[in-house]
Amino acid sequence: MDFALSKEVKDLQNKISQFMDDVIYPNETVYEEQLNEQRWHSPPIMEKMKEKAKAAGLWNLFLPESEYGAGLTNLEYAPLCELMGRSSIAPEVFNCSAPDTGNMETLVRYGSDDQKKKWLEPLLAGEIRSAFAMTEPQVASSDATNIETKITKDGNEYIINGRKWWTSGIMDPRCEIMIVMGKNDPDGPKYTQQSMILVPTETPGVTIKRHLPVFGYDDAPHGHGEVEFDNVRVPASNILWDEGKGFAISQGRLGPGRIHHCMRLIGLAERSLETMCERVQDRSTFGKTLAEQGVIQEWIADSRIDIDQARLLTMKAAYMMDTVGNKEGRMDIAMIKVVAPNMALRVIDRAIQAHGGGGVTDDFTLAKAWTKARTLRLADGPDEVHRRTIGRLELKNIVK
Known part of the structure; x- marks a missing residue:
């Protein structure tokens, strides 16, 4: 397996990273302020950011092998989706947020020409x-x-x-x-x-x-x-598609949806680790900065190990989806769907602990990040169902 990034993907990675620094992060607080003024309406800053993303060519990157998207493979999209996962508002800015991504992929694969014209095109344009x-x-x-x-x-x-x-x-x-x-x-x-x-x-x-x-x-x-x-x-x-095809569509839809969640969770965990590293260098206790405390260094080390392991497994799953398809790659998809949310929860929990009381407030992004990761142990199938899939497939591989 070759996980090296192509020049195209490296360029997109750099563009998205710069866009996050220039547009997304500075406007997170603006977004929340506008949202609090009118709770159930899209804050005006969101549309402004989306227009900038369109102009920068950072739009609909999630669609693989499609005339509608960037034509990236799942493996190529992984590092880009990870960057988007660092902010709760970023996926929508790039028109790469759930459940729209899954619905658009479903319409691309199974929709009629009329259905695509009526619903897919407005979704791709970010109009609805x-x-x-x-x-x-x-x-x-x-x-x-x-x-x-x-x-x-x-x-x-x-x-x-x-x-x-x-x-x-x-x-x-x-x-x-x-x-x-x-x-x-x-x-x-x-x-x-x-x-x-x-x-x-x-x-x-x-x-x-x-x-x-x-x-x-x-x-x-x-x-x-x-x-x-x-x-x-x-x-x-x-x-x-047709009557009786609902279960088949759900399996085709949920594969990409699950891996996108995992990619975003890796980005969320990365940002949480960075937040922890910054925080522990600014706080002191018992005559030392927190960063000098051995237990904190262990938390940081364990978080780096956890994140990199989950990233490699996610990239392998993306590679399998690209090369042998979602059905043959279902064991890898099931594994990452168990690994990524649990990994993110561990990393975020350490970051919360390092922040002290501030970690459970909304002064930082950690409390909401934890709820997102915990929810994803249920969404698109609970851990237990994915473990059942893994166990059954593993048993089939053992011939007595």
């Missing part, structure tokens, strides 16, 4: 935002075959009935379209019962029942919500 409705409150959605939302054909329409939660992005006033997963054939074969369908958020019968905060954070203006579908009617042409 989207949501992905899969998880349900009444069932263990880590097993996607449990999903109960009904998608029923009625002439030239489909009728959707059900309830979803943790529908990320649904609270955003710019969210105009959802990809909804449900069952159209509950008595069919296990993995062909499900379908995915496009549902505009303003369709009659769609109701946001409540907002769901994460560890007390509202994640505005993005947000997460519980959504009810009560006899929601959409044209039959809104079905993605």
Whole structure:
């Protein structure tokens, strides 16, 4: 495996790094101030930053092998996505944020020409935002075959009935379209019962029942919500790919989504380590700076080891996705999805401890960073499901 970066990627890496220094970091506080003035609207500074990113050619870098994106491989995108992960606002600035990235990839792969024209192109332009409705409150959605939302054909329409939660992005006033997963054939074969369908958020019968905060954070203006579908009617042409393809689409969609989360988490951990290193050199206790204390040096060393191990495993998974595909690379994807969030939690926790009381406040980025990493032990499949996948695949490799 060759993880050397091409000149193109090195140039993009340098451009993004400079953009982060010049545009993103200086405006993080501005973004929060504007957001607090009008909580559920996109702060004006976001659109200004997005225009600068477009002008710099740093836009839609996430799409591999596509006429719509930069044409980077997963391995080439990894160091760029890592840089974006250093700031909670950066991915949207570059139009590389979830769930839009996963939804755009789904539309590129499985959408019809009309669906691409109506929904993909505005998403690629950053004109609208989207949501992905899969998880349900009444069932263990880590097993996607449990999903109960009904998608029923009625002439030239489909009728959707059900309830979803943790529908990320649904609270955003710019969210105009959802990809909804449900069952159209509950008595069919296990993995062909499900379908995915496009549902505009303003369709009659769609109701946001409540907002769901994460560890007390509202994640505005993005947000997460519980959504009810009560006899929601959409044209039959809104079905993605075909009836019964929902489970197959979900597997294709979640592979890139999972690895993007891991890439961003590495960037988040890197920034947390840097914050810790800066902090411990400025504080003294018992006659020494914290940086001179042996236990602190161990925390720093362990964090560097943790981050570099996770990065190498993530790059290997990206390489496998590029060379043998998501299905053959599913063990590597499962491994990084377990490793990266747990790694980030360890690094962030050490950084919080080194900051003392300040670490749990919003004066620093660490408290919110910890909640993000902890949430990603659940999102896109909990650790236990990924460990189950790894264990089963490993057992298949052992011939008695």
